[in-house]
Amino acid sequence: MTLPHQSRQRLLYFYVSAVAVGAAIALVSTAWNQEWDLSTRLVNGLIVILALALVAELSSVKMHIGTSTMSIVHIPLIASVFLFPPFLAMIIGAATLLVVEALVRRKPIIKIVFNISKEILALGVAASVFYALGGHHSVDRFDVEPLPLVGAAIAYSTATSMAVIFAVSLSETLDFGETWLRVYGGSLVYDVFSTPLPAFLAYLYVWKELFGVVALAVPLFVVRHIYVQNLRLEQSGRELLELMVKNIEARDPYTSGHSQRVAQYARVVAKEAGISFRHVEQIATAALLHDVGKTYEEYGALIRKEGKLTPDEKRLLQSHPVRSAELVSTISTLQGAIAKAVRHHHENFDGTGYPDGLSGDDIPIGARVIMIADTLDAMTTDRPYRQALPFERVLEEVRRFAGKQFDPRLADIVLRSQTIRRLVSVASQAALQAAPIAFNRAPPSKPERAVI
Ligand SMILES: [Fe+2]
Known part of the structure; x- marks a missing residue:
């Protein structure tokens, strides 16, 4: 409590x-x-x-x-x-x-x-x-x-x-x-x-x-x-990781602080799912680094693009979990569970995700946690193409995509978690205060999935 x-x-x-x-x-x-x-x-x-x-x-x-x-x-x-x-x-x-x-x-x-x-x-x-x-x-x-x-x-x-x-x-x-x-x-x-x-x-x-x-x-x-x-x-190991994350976020002003928030949500969800402390910390580290591969030059233009991506661009963007996992694996202490959680953070529970189309329990638990934490932050913060959704709408989306995009057990935890509700409201208020400039947004499109 x-x-x-x-x-x-x-x-x-x-x-x-x-x-x-x-x-x-x-x-x-x-x-x-x-x-x-x-x-x-x-x-x-x-x-x-x-x-x-x-x-x-x-x-x-x-x-x-x-x-x-x-x-x-x-x-x-x-x-x-x-x-x-x-x-x-x-x-x-x-x-x-x-x-x-x-x-x-x-x-x-x-x-x-x-x-x-x-x-x-x-x-x-x-x-x-x-x-x-x-x-x-x-x-x-x-x-x-x-x-x-x-x-x-x-x-x-x-x-x-x-x-x-x-x-x-x-x-x-x-x-x-x-x-x-x-x-x-x-x-x-x-x-x-x-x-x-x-x-x-x-x-x-x-x-x-x-x-x-x-x-x-x-x-x-x-x-x-x-x-x-x-x-x-x-301490220097931790600071190096933070430096890598700041490097990616510097390229994309819309996602400033995104990785830290995803790590924070992932830690709460993993903890409330009863995962052991050591594994929770591994999941939080993977969550912090989940998009680290986006530092590669080939993604730069895609990240900054405000309109719709072409099929080729979409395919290229979908290679980022693999590139991220490869990059993470260059640090020996991050190989194994952390690199796997990074590689599979875009796998959907029903097997329709990428890069390997894994489904259900075949998706590492860390990756399932990051998927839901990443989506939570994407929906509750402003993006170039749409405004942040109110928290109740976010919960509706989580409920709607439970068993499809999300592990239903983790979706249930997010729906009931008071800590997640509190953290999301703190993050939304901070974003409101830190965004004095109105973004020139494209008209909102109907989402096919909760990750938009
Ligand atoms: Fe990603």
């Missing part, structure tokens, strides 16, 4: 307030039991770990999804649970986030409050699990029992990721599972890999104090470097 923006916002404020109250209670209750006679070794430890946490947090990397950042700050913060009393470990977490978020990054107050509170709670949860499993914090002696060390690290990661995912899914209308995969899915391997590092850091501090920390800081920043390289690689 999709909540209206205002209710979602209210829910988000309520959620942040609840996390902040929880953090305040955790701080007060641990401060109560805190021993205030601090040894020099403990004070030095606090300074060293806080400094390391600050450097790690300041060098964190922005991820491409939402506003999430990925850093190695969890390593010194979890180590502080093994070294210091819970109140001081929480204070280190809070101080790190306060300096970075408020003083350096100057984030909005709601984000500062949320991030500090989430950190306090996550460290509180990690400390509780640590003690419950038999751990004892100390800067003088290192307890090598693996169970409390691993338990605390898992508790911390789980608490922070749950808190962040819940906030992101509330603010960006994604469901919990999808947000988890998008924000944390790719970093899971690194998280598992870095689980022993907080314990190792604590051990080195107990053993060699400052020198031990410096000895670990070097490999820590190597881990960070691997994070950064991986993220940059993923």
Whole structure:
């Protein structure tokens, strides 16, 4: 169920307030039991770990999804649970986030409050699990029992990721599972890999104090470097795809933003059809690139032509899915399901489409999804030869061509989807605002199919 923006916002404020109250209670209750006679070794430890946490947090990397950042700050913060009393470990977490978020990054107050509170709670949860499993914090002696060390690290990661995912899914209308995969899915391997590092850091501090920390800081920043390289690689791949799409759309002003919208509709339809997350993402990528072959010079004149196409021109235009699939296949990661979905995006469910005349379930599911998403956008935006159709007319067309042009199950999803209705209305309004010039249109002709 999709909540209206205002209710979602209210829910988000309520959620942040609840996390902040929880953090305040955790701080007060641990401060109560805190021993205030601090040894020099403990004070030095606090300074060293806080400094390391600050450097790690300041060098964190922005991820491409939402506003999430990925850093190695969890390593010194979890180590502080093994070294210091819970109140001081929480204070280190809070101080790190306060300096970075408020003083350096100057984030909005709601984000500062949320991030500090989430950190306090996550460290509180990690400390509780640590003690419950038999751990004892100390800067003088290192307890090598693996169970409390691993338990605390898992508790911390789980608490922070749950808190962040819940906030992101509330603010960006994604469901919990999808947000988890998008924000944390790719970093899971690194998280598992870095689980022993907080314990190792604590051990080195107990053993060699400052020198031990410096000895670990070097490999820590190597881990960070691997994070950064991986993220940059993923990001540049995504940006290259977007560049290819912008290149096609630059040739045809009428279809500006078309591929992005088709990808957006395809993602919703595929998700509502119950397709797995990984496959949904493949379909969305195929949808983004479905017409990429139109960058070839031979299609340029056909795309810009405002009148009716001759039979020869029509035949030539119908070769674009094959050319698009060939182009997409030149990138090794896009071969297979993505290239197939691109090749067959003009196949009709009844077998009358092109290029191979496939029918029914022989058409890859991704191609069937793109067919309906592509048509939705074609009908709800202005074209040289006709104005956008009202949404109710579009639904009539979808119903009329279900089982002929469209997979009837997917048509049914589009007819019932509230998300599609909302997205289409947003796209139509944006198009109205962005089109100050009236196009010189040819008289509308009666469509033989929903794709016109
Ligand atoms: Fe196409």
